[in-house]
Amino acid sequence: MSEAILDKRRIADSFGRAAATYDQAAAFQRTVGRNLMHRLPDRFVPADVVDLGCGTGHFTRLLETRYGASVCGLDLAEGMLRYACRQSDHTRWVAADAERLPLRDASQDLIFSSLALQWCSDLQQALHETWRALRPGGYLAFNTLLDASLHELRDAWTTVDGFVHVNRFMTLETLQAHLCQAGFTFWHCEVERHVLCYEQLSDLTRELKAIGAHNVNAGRPGGLTGRSRLRALTEAYEAFRTGQGLPATYDVAQVILRKGPTR
Template identity: 65%
Template sequence: MGAAGVSSEAIDKRQIAASFSRAAGTYDQVAELQRSVGNNLLARLPEPPFQSQLADIGCGTGFFTRALAERFGRPVLGLDIAEGMLRYARDRSPNSLDWVAADAENLPLRSASQDLLFSSLALQWCPQLPQALAEAFRVLRPGGCMAFNTLVEGTLGELRDAWLAVDGFVHVNRFMPLTQLQLLLAQAGFARWHCEVESHVLHYGQLSELTHELKALGAHNLNAGRPSGLTGRARLRGLTAAYEVQRQAAGLPATYQVAQVLLFKGLDQV
């Protein structure tokens, strides 16, 4: 704990919340990948019981909160740690939807109160994923489902490799190895689970297009060990040269490894 009684983990969460709050106004303009992988998760969802309770964890701008409400014809609760995202979502959504500031690792929901939990590209920002999974298990009713996707190791590998040719700082967000994720899923206590990995490769004409997109999404580097201050021109030239080595016919590649996960709480589990 620091002098003010705040852990480094809490500081990281504040940085995450602030980064995504700042990105609220630009997120939807550049979220093509996010739409694609979220729609793929939506297509995997089981049909929840009639009159069920649904929640979208890490709802962001509310795109999938609204999609869930439309698909299942019932209200959905949108939860996010970033107040700026919630304000943006509230202003652009029907009054039938509710929005609550919440941490996925400490959900403000009653135990056994939800039938379906949905979370698209949010849980990779949780410092303690096992705690987020434990919270999901707690708030789900017996027979309920938690559906989420998350980025795993190998994501933005081209950018990471290019930076390694320039300096030793952490410039790219670290993501969990798939084997570690699978182990956590197996230990989370659910009756059954399924995990499938999708590989998405986007292409950019210039490196600046990728870096500007990451900033607009609020997903630029949030890890400890990142360099402070502005990145010098010489290092940017070095990064550009290192990334250009990887150029393909379609442009500069940026790979995203996305784990699509379904977790099912047993009917006899409380």
């Protein structure tokens, strides 16, 4: 069994277990998702819409309200889908991998995906799949985290040990290269920087656990983190403290792509 398959199962299980606590801890996720929705064209009225990586269905329901259409929620984590289904019975919920979408060719007008595609092991394949599933004139709107995200936590851990404790995300240059090769006739990418502040490091780590964003990279440590290492981590993170508290930086790429007419 490949490492990629193992990681996908780990990701799905991690987010599935966090379904009941996700919405209470996901204020940042809701902010960047709303910012992505605001970037959609005002006069664009899609009939067939997919929320890819729908999680608990928060944006699935907002998309239904905005467009007056039934939105299909797709997610890798079946635990998230079960939770979403209990919140609304007016939407289709489907377990799906973004790199192998269960969608017919040219069947969708809009694919919306907020903070989900960074968990793909092959972003180019996921972009190819969305292009395939969109009708000519259709849009893909997605956002993803970039490499500077959580750099304070990553840097603090490097003073403690040599393991990989923080998820790695791609650079803006790598993302732009993928966008250029994805086959869309138009794309636009803007980067937002969000700096969240916490009173204690445990507030940040508790939030990451509540949303299911566990470390899934190769090189992660096995077993539990000992008290001595946690004390060392806490001391190292204190070097970043400002008057507002302990910062956690997120760089978010907000991307809109449009599929052109078939030649």
